[in-house]
Amino acid sequence: MAEEEERWPPYITGVGQNGAVRDGKGQLQAIVLDDKGIEVVWGEIYPPSYTPPPATEGIARSTLPTIVFSKQSPTEYDGQYEYFDEKGEYRVVVHALDSDGLEAQPVEFPIPMGYPLVYLPLVVK
Secondary structure (H helix, E strand, C coil): CCCCCCCCCCEEEEEEECCCCECCEEEEEEEEECCCCEEEEEEEEECCCCCCCCCCCCCCCCCCCEEECEECCCCEEEEEECCCCCCEEEEEEEEEEECCCCECCCEEEEEEECCCCCCCCCCCC
């Protein structure tokens, strides 16, 4: 009996923004590691006004905006979202799927929009 090869799902080690959001457009980044190769990296965007569909007996189709990230290096992926147009906190949930069909544990990060910058005084002892 042949020994079965161990398969590992992708691992998302970091997510974030590349620069500030300008004119509703924001550049998103993800760092994804895998033992063989990444098939696709994507993000679901939850705007501040998002409310989940009511609980029903059937399955509700997701209407969330989704972006596909493009490969920049063997581990770095970038994506752009052009509709950051609401005040409040957006939530971006990043997913990755590898060539073995295994999915990474999703990673969420917040993007606050429309809040004024607050500069606090520096206190040194």
